[in-house]
Structures are given as structure tokens and as C-alpha cells.
Amino acid sequence: MWALVLLPLFLALGGAVGLWAVFAIAVSNNSVNLTEEFPYISTCGSYTPQSCAFSQICNICCFLAMWIVVIRYQQILDLGGGRHANTASLVLGFISSIGISVLGNFQQSVAKSVHLLGAFLAFFFGLAYFWVQVWLTYRAEPSQDRRWLGPLRVIFCSICSGFVLAMAILYNTGNRSASAVCEWVLVMSFFALFSTFAAEFRLIDCHRLTVQNRGTQQFNMMDWTVAN
Numbered sequence: 729m730w731a732l733v734l735l736p737l738f739l740a741l742g743g744a745v746g747l748w749a750v751f752a753i754a755v756s757n758n759s760v761n762l763t764e765e766f767p768y769i770s771t772c773g774s775y776t777p778q779s780c781a782f783s784q785i786c787n788i789c790c791f792l793a794m795w796i797v798v799i800r801y802q803q804i805l806d807l808g809g810g811r812h813a814n815t816a817s818l819v820l821g822f823i824s825s826i827g828i829s830v831l832g833n834f835q836q837s838v839a840k841s842v843h844l845l846g847a848f849l850a851f852f853f854g855l856a857y858f859w860v861q862v863w864l865t866y867r868a869e870p871s872q873d874r875r876w877l878g879p880l881r882v883i884f885c886s887i888c889s890g891f892v893l894a895m896a897i898l899y900n901t902g903n904r905s906a907s908a909v910c911e912w913v914l915v916m917s918f919f920a921l922f923s924t925f926a927a928e929f930r931l932i933d934c935h936r937l938t939v940q941n942r943g944t945q946q947f948n949m950m951d952w953t954v955a956n
Contacts (some may be wrong), residue, residue, distance in 0.1 A: 740923035746785040786832020797821030824854035
């Protein structure tokens, strides 16, 4: 079903454009000063009016990410592959998605400790989620894109792993600008990883939602047909 293909692409493109728009607004109204240091994403989104947009972008990304996590979980579950790893990916994906909402709504200028907790959940649990997805790429069907999709995910997961460590180290050593650059690269790489789900979602041929069947107690149902 091609509508599902657009879901991860919308998250990746919409999220990236939205965050760079927040950056542009912050620079234009002098909320951040590029001559002093390169700002973190959350620093750009800490001041009005762009803080409102930042919160909404994070909330939308949280919702879309959860939706993608559930669809991917159901797809693998219906094909009977990687049961334990699939369940672990669902939990990790949900925690990471919640972290996105937390960091967006508890901004560092208001509740820094809660904001950092949200960032930790989003980045580290999100990274763990995608490494599990790398494993599932090779172990679970559908497998027709495995030859290129697996290495691509390994590359982006490796980039994310390297930059999340570099970001933490540079932050603790006082190199804020370099740490902020790492954060931007990290987030854009996460968006790229989400976009790769479009390859698998295109194999879902049918998605039927029944709100209520007359004479039954069943209120919703999802049917998936995956192309071979």
C-alpha cells in the first residue's frame, strides 16, 4: 500500500525541514548567535516564537515514529520472523518515541533535567532500536531488499553510534559547538534511518480497517497482505 510508503518519508523530510526552519527562525531573530557558537537543536527551540513550532514538530515526529514502529512490528510479526527481537524493537521504539515528545515539551530553558532525560531516551533507545532493525533486516522477511538495505542501515547506525559518543564526549569536555554539530548530524541520520522503512512498507499490499462489525463485539481489525 503506497500510502504507507509516504509515512516514513514524511517523517524524515518533514522532521528535517521543520528543525532547520526552527534553526533559521532562531538565527533570524537573534535567539542564537552563530559568531559565538553553533547552537544545539534544543537551544534553537528554547525561545519564542520558534519554541512553539519546536514542540509541535517533536510531537508530530513522536506520533509518526510510534506509528512506524507499530507497522513494522506487525509486518514482521505476521511473517513470523525474529519474535523476541521484534518485541524488543517495539519496546525500544516506543520508549525512544516518548523521549522525542519529552525533549520537545520540556525545553532546556525551563526543565533542563527532564529535557536531558528525553534526549537520552530518544537518542540511546532510538539507536538501540535501529541496531535491532539491522538484525531483523537480515533475519526476517521480506528479504528482497536485504542486499542493499542491510548495508545502508549498518552505515547509518554506525554513523549514529559514532556521533552520539562524540557528542557526549565533546559536551563533557566543553566543546559545545563541535558537540552541537554532532547532534545535528545524529538527528539527520536518524531521519535517514526512518526513511529506509519505505522500502519494506511498499510490500504491504492491503491494509483494511474495520471500525465495527454488525452483530459482533469487534471494534477494530487490521489485515495485512505482504507481497512475496
